[in-house]
Amino acid sequence: MRAPSILRTQAYRIVLVYVAVFAISVTALLAFTYWNTKRALDAQTDEIIQVEITGLSEQYQQLGLRGLADVVISRSAHGGPGLYLLTNHLKQPIVGNLDAWPTDKETPDSFVDFQYQRRVENQLETREARGRVFKLPGEFYLLVAQDVHERYLTERLFTTTLPWTVGLVLLLGLVGGAVMSRNTLARLDSINRTSAEIIDGDLSRRVPVGTSHDEFDALAENLNAMLDRIERLMKGVREVTDSVAHDLRTPLNRLRNRLETTQRHLDPATAEAVEIEAAVAETDQLIATFNALLLIAEADAGVARGAMTLIDLASIVEDMAELYAPLAEEKGVTLKITPAGATMIEGNRSLISQALANLVDNAIKYTPAGGSVTVTALETPQGVELRVADTGPGIPADERARVIERFVRLDASRSAPGTGLGLSLVAAVARLHEARLLLEDNAPGLRAVMRFPRPAPRR
Amino acid sequence: MRILVVEDDLEAQRYLVNGLKEAGHVVDDAADGETGLTLALSRPYDVAIIDRMLPKMDGLRVVAEMREHSNATPVLFLSALSEVDDRVKGLKAGGDDYLTKPYAFVELLARIDALMRRRAPQAVKTRLQVGDLELDLLTRTAKRAGAAIDLQPREFRLLEYLMRHASQVVTRTMLLESVWEYHFDPQTNVIDVHISRLRAKIDKGFETPLLHTVRGAGYMIRARAA
Numbered sequence: 001m002r003a004p005s006i007l008r009t010q011a012y013r014i015v016l017v018y019v020a021v022f023a024i025s026v027t028a029l030l031a032f033t034y035w036n037t038k039r040a041l042d043a044q045t046d047e048i049i050q051v052e053i054t055g056l057s058e059q060y061q062q063l064g065l066r067g068l069a070d071v072v073i074s075r076s077a078h079g080g081p082g083l084y085l086l087t088n089h090l091k092q093p094i095v096g097n098l099d100a101w102p103t104d105k106e107t108p109d110s111f112v113d114f115q116y117q118r119r120v121e122n123q124l125e126t127r128e129a130r131g132r133v134f135k136l137p138g139e140f141y142l143l144v145a146q147d148v149h150e151r152y153l154t155e156r157l158f159t160t161t162l163p164w165t166v167g168l169v170l171l172l173g174l175v176g177g178a179v180m181s182r183n184t185l186a187r188l189d190s191i192n193r194t195s196a197e198i199i200d201g202d203l204s205r206r207v208p209v210g211t212s213h214d215e216f217d218a219l220a221e222n223l224n225a226m227l228d229r230i231e232r233l234m235k236g237v238r239e240v241t242d243s244v245a246h247d248l249r250t251p252l253n254r255l256r257n258r259l260e261t262t263q264r265h266l267d268p269a270t271a272e273a274v275e276i277e278a279a280v281a282e283t284d285q286l287i288a289t290f291n292a293l294l295l296i297a298e299a300d301a302g303v304a305r306g307a308m309t310l311i312d313l314a315s316i317v318e319d320m321a322e323l324y325a326p327l328a329e330e331k332g333v334t335l336k337i338t339p340a341g342a343t344m345i346e347g348n349r350s351l352i353s354q355a356l357a358n359l360v361d362n363a364i365k366y367t368p369a370g371g372s373v374t375v376t377a378l379e380t381p382q383g384v385e386l387r388v389a390d391t392g393p394g395i396p397a398d399e400r401a402r403v404i405e406r407f408v409r410l411d412a413s414r415s416a417p418g419t420g421l422g423l424s425l426v427a428a429v430a431r432l433h434e435a436r437l438l439l440e441d442n443a444p445g446l447r448a449v450m451r452f453p454r455p456a457p458r459r
Numbered sequence: 460m461r462i463l464v465v466e467d468d469l470e471a472q473r474y475l476v477n478g479l480k481e482a483g484h485v486v487d488d489a490a491d492g493e494t495g496l497t498l499a500l501s502r503p504y505d506v507a508i509i510d511r512m513l514p515k516m517d518g519l520r521v522v523a524e525m526r527e528h529s530n531a532t533p534v535l536f537l538s539a540l541s542e543v544d545d546r547v548k549g550l551k552a553g554g555d556d557y558l559t560k561p562y563a564f565v566e567l568l569a570r571i572d573a574l575m576r577r578r579a580p581q582a583v584k585t586r587l588q589v590g591d592l593e594l595d596l597l598t599r600t601a602k603r604a605g606a607a608i609d610l611q612p613r614e615f616r617l618l619e620y621l622m623r624h625a626s627q628v629v630t631r632t633m634l635l636e637s638v639w640e641y642h643f644d645p646q647t648n649v650i651d652v653h654i655s656r657l658r659a660k661i662d663k664g665f666e667t668p669l670l671h672t673v674r675g676a677g678y679m680i681r682a683r684a685a
Contacts, residue, residue, distance in 0.1 A: 242540050246512065249539035250468055253561035257474035260564045264481065277675075287561055288644060322613060323639055326652040354643040361646045422646060 015177025089139030128152035292421040299428035313377035332369030338376040355429040358422040363390035389447040400439040463507040465495030492516025511538035526553040533574040565676035590682035630677035
């Protein structure tokens with residue numbers, strides 16, 4: 001058996017779902033924190049700006065434009081994060097610590113984010129800022145802003161690391177999941193291996209139970225308990241068939257013995273001897289029916305499952321055709337086999353031979369002189385098939401299922417000799433081999449098909 | 460011939476013993492495994508007929524013990540057990556043949572004869588002869604009165620088996636088991652048809668037939684009419 005790809009396993013699929021849910025949660029949490037923090041910091045900046053504005057506006061009201069310009073000059077010299085710029089109507093700077101009007105998208109009296117350039121250690125640097133613009137009487141403009149460049153950098157750091165964080169979560173989750181599913185798989189594998197061995201016929205095998213008392217150990221224990229029970233039941237069936245066989249065969253044996261002893265001591269010419277001979281024949285018929293029933297019961301109970309080996313259907317077909325060829329010829333029926341390559345299945349040679357003998361026997365029995373019976377073993381896409389096709393009267397479509405039932409024989413053939421268990425046995429052998437028994441229209445005639453599963457590759 | 464019968468069903472045992480005595484054999488009997496084993500080890504027998512299920516010691520163990528004591532008496536198992544894998548177990552334990560109850564007495568007699576014949580020391584034969592019918596086992600050819608007979612491989616095996624058991628009854632089941640290696644009962648007697656074909660090849664055109672049908676039992680090949 002090929003080790004299944006870890007990606008196809010249920011355990012791994014569950015892990016995948018968990019990792020996906022976890023990654024989404026982490027992303028959502030981080031995004032929420034980011035958004036909330038940004039909002040709080042923005043509010044704080046806006047408040048600072050508001051306070052500045054209130055101060056400046058008082059100066060303007062008390063001292064006019066000149067007073068305002070003085071305050072702007074003094075505050076600009078301060079060197080903190082505060083940014084100020086007073087311009088004329090053409091937005092040409094009058095006073096302030098910005099070299100040029102930084103933005104053209106502003107609407108008066110609302111907050112605006114913009115970039116400005118500042119010389120830091122002889123390097124011209126573009127920085128982020130946030131502020132508010134006022135239009136003063138006389139076509140003057142005032143910009144009051146705060147440098148938020150440090151915050152901006154922190155934010156950018158956050159947004160660039162977020163995908164990496166999520167990626168890392170996914171990666172770790174997948175690797176962890178693989179390890180976990182491998183662990184799970186190893187234990188499932190041991191259960192599967194044991195099951196396969198049991199299917200192969202070794203009912204004494206048990207699933208190894210670990211020491212951790214987890215769900216798997218509970219599963220293993222339950223499986224083992226179930227197997228114990230099945231083994232007991234199988235043994236019971238075996239014992240029942242054995243004791244039924246013994247209890248019925250012993251009196252049948254005595255009956256036959258008595259009849260035979262009586263027969264030995266009679267002159268074969270007498271009427272009594274003829275009667276006894278008929279009684280022996282009836283007894284033999286009884287024994288044959290009983291043996292067939294027993295065999296069906298055994299095949300159904302899977303008693304013979306242990307005796308399965310790799311066998312070639314084509315060789316069974318050849319042997320059986322060889323056995324039945326003279327009988328067919330004597331009846332004027334052509335018995336043909338279609339040559340085939342090796343058609344291997346896992347099975348019990350004796351039971352399959354017997355089933356095939358029953359099918360061929362029936363086919364010859366029901367095919368009129370001049371007809372033909374064709375036996376074939378072949379591999380089809382559905383499996384490995386054993387086919388017996390005749391050109392006899394066939395079986396009406398609605399009666400085919402009934403034919404396979406025990407004891408049921410078609411009314412038209414009630415008078416033909418046989419136990420009537422021939423096809424039932426074939427059906428039981430088919431069930432034992434997990435094969436399908438199909439009765440199809442051969443147009444004209446009947447085609448019986450036993451479709452076996454392909455043998456599992458040997459390990 | 461001396462035969463040991465180990466059978467716990469006393470009625471079956473009585474019929475078996477009587478039948479064998481009538482057939483001219485000397486018979487000892489035992490009703491349980493231990494007594495059977497003691498007898499088998501203390502006296503020489505030509506054949507032992509042992510039931511598969513016995514009180515005190517199972518039939519399989521009796522035979523296993525016999526083989527362990529280097530006792531090579533041919534053993535025929537009688538079994539009332541279901542048979543799918545029981546036959547294999549019986550033969551593995553050291554049994555030489557296996558017969559399921561209920562059996563026909565003629566079948567039992569024929570098998571005992573075959574077992575005793577097998578025991579007799581045989582030179583490795585390369586030719587078999589019955590009357591003027593000759594079988595060369597090396598070249599796989601058959602001749603009757605000097606004229607070659609054309610046989611199919613299976614017909615050759617059938618004739619070989621019959622000739623190895625010349626003057627002995629061979630049953631249909633024995634033929635099916637030995638020549639075709641099938642251990643089941645075909646619904647129609649296919650063996651009869653094979654025999655009649657073989658008969659047409661070896662007896663047709665000759666005054667004395669060699670292949671005889673034994674009524675109610677099977678077939679026999681022999682030189683003189685009985």
